[in-house]
Amino acid sequence: MKLSNTSEYALRILCFMAKDENRLYSAKYLIDELKISDKYLRRLMTDLTKAGFITSIQGRDGGYKFLKGSGEIYLADVINAVEGMDKYTGCSLGFCECSDKNPCVMHSTWVPVRTEFLKAFTTKTIKDLDIMTVTKY
Amino acid sequence: MKLSNTSEYALRILCFMAKDENRLYSAKYLIDELKISDKYLRRLMTDLTKAGFITSIQGRDGGYKFLKGSGEIYLADVINAVEGMDKYTGCSLGFCECSDKNPCVMHSTWVPVRTEFLKAFTTKTIKDLDIMTVTKY
DNA sequence: ATAAAATATTACTTCAAAGTAGCATTTAAT
């Protein structure tokens, strides 16, 4: 019920960048502002670039900027880009074959929790978060 | 959004035992039925014993049986006994100081998910799960 | 052309959760 560090970072990066959506951000600046380690952030930026959310500009005066609008990037898309949603949407007891038809002992209890999770992550975009009113990124 | 293996095992063990609530279960039997490794299950049994859910009977013909009724053991109690609920109830982005008053960027999105999680785990007991109608433990 | 400042990639290290091994302890049946 907590996201992995990897997904945390990915969301924090995009939310932070969305504050000033058309700006170009260098990795150095993001590292300083978000307190994420150098190499780890860079690796995530590559994933986010490959997913098409942002684009990277190489060379001197390069950096990253949005390719898609922050209102088009769903939270689930971000998780999928960096680690996959499977871990978050699977059976709570880890059974591969768990469904309404063939449920585990926790299934009916877990469904409402998962439903609420999926609702949040598949209907909300980066833009829908409290980007402007908040100080924690 | 998936429980740790440790919590999975703890819940599965108690649910399985609750099918025949007054029976004495040996570790060997539970290991065979639940396909949990020997030493790991035994360690968990010790935690569950210390938490007062079950009691262990040492010596030949020993084993484990319920001390509390399965209807008195809340799911959150089980998690607390083996690893603690903090991991599951904290801020989704990992901020220590995240609250309604001082929220992170995900806070308002995450609250309904966490609320649903807490509702399930603090209001349901082992007995409330689908113990009798299900084949997966 | 060269240097500077940025991103990209690959391989390595660290850490905590998960899992394993071995031995100590307890108790009932014989």
Added chain:
DNA sequence: ATTAAATGCTACTTTGAAGTAATATTTTAT
């Protein structure tokens, strides 16, 4: 008493996520 069959404890190993190091590549300013 002895043995067998169970639990209890402590230390070790493995594994995957997280984090780090070193180097290559790209592009602009001079």
